Amino acid sequence: MKITLLAVGTRMPRWVDEAYTDYAKRFGRDITLELKEIKPEKRGGGVTPEKGIAAEHSRLLAAIPPRARLIVLDERGRAYTSVQLADSMKRWLAEGEDLCIVIGGADGLSPELKSRADLLLQLSAMTLPHGMVRVMLAEQLYRAVSILNNHPYHRE
Ligand SMILES: C[S@@+](CC[C@H](N)C(=O)[O-])C[C@H]1O[C@@H](n2cnc3c(N)ncnc32)[C@H](O)[C@@H]1O
Known part of the structure; x- marks a missing residue:
């Protein structure tokens, strides 16, 4: 499965790039994560x-x-537990689907894009800075993959 992460924003602070890369490099060959900055x-x-x-x-x-x-990532979206995200990824993997995940910029995203989304996903009920969303999402995707692989990274 190929996961394309489209994130509005370039020239992120170094802590964002370092933390994102730290998680992104943990993905294997079966599930790949590619960041495209918009x-x-x-x-x-x-x-x-x-x-x-x-x-x-x-x-x-x-x-x-x-x-x-x-x-599409949105603070008004649907809240998932990490296990629910892993369950969904298992289903998408079985269906042979690739994912495109979108993070908006400082002013958010258009209503058209949000209504087109197959899933509007919330990471928290609070508004988060887009750089932090990038990092949190990469961590949760890695956690979901770890759950699917029975890797001890995730503990209940
Ligand atoms: C600074 S926020 C934009 C806030 C903007 N007022 C809005 O209504 O979306 C930048 C982007 O980060 C993502 N984001 C921020 N908080 C989030 C949250 N709690 N859950 C999921 N995504 C979030 C969304 O993709 C958002 O477009």
Whole structure:
């Protein structure tokens, strides 16, 4: 299974890059995690948050791999336990599906993209900075893979 992570934002703080890479490199050959950063639209000079989100929406649409199951990260989305995420990944693996997971930028994502998602996923009921979401998501994906592999990383 190929997991493509589309994240609006470039030039993340070093702690984000280091923590993300630390988890991303743990994935094996059966499940791969690839990060694609989407250039954020610069705000100001007539570019309102709405116009910025619309420009980022077009870039995201162009980057979504065809036929991949679309998961959009959103604080108003559905809450999963780590075991529930692992169960879903097991099903998607069995169905031979690739995943595309989207993280928005500072102003969030377009309503169109959210309504197109196969799953709107919440990591917490609180609003998190997008760099931290990148790290938390990579950790939870790795945890889900560990659960599927009966690896002792995950303990109840
Ligand atoms: C700083 S947040 C944007 C906040 C924006 N006000 C909104 O309504 O989405 C940047 C991105 O991080 C992700 N995000 C932030 N908090 C999250 C949470 N608790 N659960 C899942 N994703 C979250 C979402 O993809 C969001 O678009």
